Amino acid sequence: MVPHLKFQDVGVKYSLPDGRVSVAVAGVSVAARTGEFVCFVGPSGCGKTTVLRVAAGLLPPTSGEVQLNGTRISGPGKERCMVFQEYGLFPWYSALDNVAYGLRLAGMPRAERRERAQELLDRVGLASYAHHYPGELSGGMRQRVAIARALAVDPEVLLMDEPFGALDAQTRAELQTELLRIWAQSTKTTLFITHSIEEAVYLADRVLVMATQPGRVVQEFAIDLERPRDKQSTEFNRLEREIDACMRGSPALARAPAPGS
Numbered sequence: 001m002v003p004h005l006k007f008q009d010v011g012v013k014y015s016l017p018d019g020r021v022s023v024a025v026a027g028v029s030v031a032a033r034t035g036e037f038v039c040f041v042g043p044s045g046c047g048k049t050t051v052l053r054v055a056a057g058l059l060p061p062t063s064g065e066v067q068l069n070g071t072r073i074s075g076p077g078k079e080r081c082m083v084f085q086e087y088g089l090f091p092w093y094s095a096l097d098n099v100a101y102g103l104r105l106a107g108m109p110r111a112e113r114r115e116r117a118q119e120l121l122d123r124v125g126l127a128s129y130a131h132h133y134p135g136e137l138s139g140g141m142r143q144r145v146a147i148a149r150a151l152a153v154d155p156e157v158l159l160m161d162e163p164f165g166a167l168d169a170q171t172r173a174e175l176q177t178e179l180l181r182i183w184a185q186s187t188k189t190t191l192f193i194t195h196s197i198e199e200a201v202y203l204a205d206r207v208l209v210m211a212t213q214p215g216r217v218v219q220e221f222a223i224d225l226e227r228p229r230d231k232q233s234t235e236f237n238r239l240e241r242e243i244d245a246c247m248r249g250s251p252a253l254a255r256a257p258a259p260g261s
Contacts, residue, residue, distance in 0.1 A: 003031035009064035025215035039204035047215025081155040120148040140171035
C-alpha cells in the first residue's frame, strides 16, 4: 500500500554568505497514512518547519524527495494546505472573504464560494462573525478563520506549523479539541508541528521526535490512547515523560524504536 505522504531520505542544505554550508535537515525518511495525524516535536533549530515547507512544495529539497500518493512533489499544490502560527489573514478582508480567498483564486462563482465559506465558519464556531475583520477578532478566533480557510479548498493534507503557539493556555486547549473534531469529520492527513509534548500526545496518532546538528527524526512514538484523551491519566503522563526523556537524550526511558530500525 502506497503511503499518502512519504519523505524519502530528504535533506536540505543552505549556502551561507561566508561560503560555508549549513545542513538544516538530513536523511528524513517518514511516511503518513491517509487520515493519520502526525506531530513533529523537537528543539528550536531542528528543522521541523523546514520539513513542513518541503512537504508544502515551498522549499525544494537538496537531496531525496517527498511523494504524495506515490508522485513526487515539485511545488505547491491545492491538495496540500499550510496553516501558520501568524494566521496570515488579509486585514482588509472580512472573515468570510478570507475563508473564500482560495476559492476565489480557483474561479468558483461568488455566490457559491461565499456559501462554502459560511459553512466552514459555522464548522469552526464563527458563523456570527462572518463580517468581522481580523482586527476585531481574538487570536483564537483568527486562528479558527485560518483553519477554515485551509479547509475551504478541500486539501488532502493539512500542514500545520505551530498554529496554537501564540495563544493563551485556555484558548489553546479549546482549539486543540476543536481541531480534533474537525479532523475526525474531514479525515485529512495532518502533519502538525509543536514545541509542546502535551499537545503532541493529546493530538497525534504518532509523535516524531527530531534532533539537531543535523535536523533529523530520531524516535517515533505511537500514541495508542482512545480519544478524547485524559491529560491527567497515568498512561498519558508516561508517554509525556518518555518523549521528554528522548528529547533530552536519555536512553533509559526513550525505548521507542527509530523509524526504519
